[in-house]
Every structure is written in C-alpha cells, then in structure tokens.
Amino acid sequence: MRTALRGCCPISKCVVCSKGANKENAMSAAEELYEKWKSQFRKGFLELCVLELLSKSGRSYGLAIMEQLNNAGVDVTEGTLYPLLMRMTKDESIEAQWETPDVGHPRKYYVISRTGSALLGKMREEYERSAAARRTIMTGGHAE
Numbered sequence: 001m002r003t004a005l006r007g008c009c010p011i012s013k014c015v016v017c018s019k020g021a022n023k024e025n026a027m028s029a030a031e032e033l034y035e036k037w038k039s040q041f042r043k044g045f046l047e048l049c050v051l052e053l054l055s056k057s058g059r060s061y062g063l064a065i066m067e068q069l070n071n072a073g074v075d076v077t078e079g080t081l082y083p084l085l086m087r088m089t090k091d092e093s094i095e096a097q098w099e100t101p102d103v104g105h106p107r108k109y110y111v112i113s114r115t116g117s118a119l120l121g122k123m124r125e126e127y128e129r130s131a132a133a134r135r136t137i138m139t140g141g142h143a144e
Contacts, residue, residue, distance in 0.1 A: 046084060047093075048127060049074055051120040054094060054112040061107040085110060093119050 046069075053068055054060060060068070062082060069076045088094045093116035100106040112120065136142065 044123075046074065046076060046080070047088065048120070048123045050081075050084065050088065051093065051112055051116055051123065054110060055117065055120055059109045059111045061109050065110070088116070092116075 049069060049072070050065060053065055057068075062078075062085060065085075066076055066078065066081050069081070085094070085096070089096045089110070092113055094110045095113050096108050096110050098106050098108050
C-alpha cells in the first residue's frame, strides 16, 4: 500500500493528505508547460521582430539587431539570434553581406529580401488576426 505524500493516512488519493502536494505538482507542471509554450511562441515572434526591424532600418548587423530587440523588451542572446539569422539567410527571407569599414572590424550586415518583405506582410496579417481572435475570446464577443 502506498502512503500519501503528506502522510496523514495510508490512502494514496486522500484529499486531506495530498491537497497541498497536488497544488505544488500542478504549479510545477504548469511551469514546465509554460516554458515549452513560451519557447515555441518566441521562435515565430522573434523571426517576425527581426523582419520588422530590418524592414524599418533598411539594414543592420547582428549586435545592433540584438540590442534593438533587447531594448524593446524582447530578451535575446547571441546563441539564439545568430542561428536564427543564419536560418533566415538560408531561407532567403533576409540577405547578408560582409562589409569592412575603414576603421573597425568586418561586420555582416543583414537586409530584408523581397521574399522576406512578402513573408512579413503575411506574418503581420496572421499576428493581427490571432490577436483579434484572442481579444474576441477574452471579451466573449463574436468574430466579425
């Protein structure tokens, strides 16, 4: 026979014994699920933000992109951003070109491509559609 987590009786499903433990387990499970969801959400959102930045600025290099994202409240590290920039370059949503200034070290500059501009338009539409649907659900309204 198993003993309940809190140990007041030998019944494994005892509400009195396990009430606190169930709450702790639920919070732990919720935190784990949240971290998974956040990771998936951030992947798409970060790509959208990079395209938005490059669309606005015309061109930028990795460190400047990272600083702009962090300043906007999108926490990102080099270990996340540079693999994303490489993938986006491979996908041809952005283009990259090395430039060596007269002073300083060479930098890889990124620009949004035509494919990236078209993708950004579609991503903006989907983001707005999703945000509108969430607002509708939260207010109990109906989709228009």
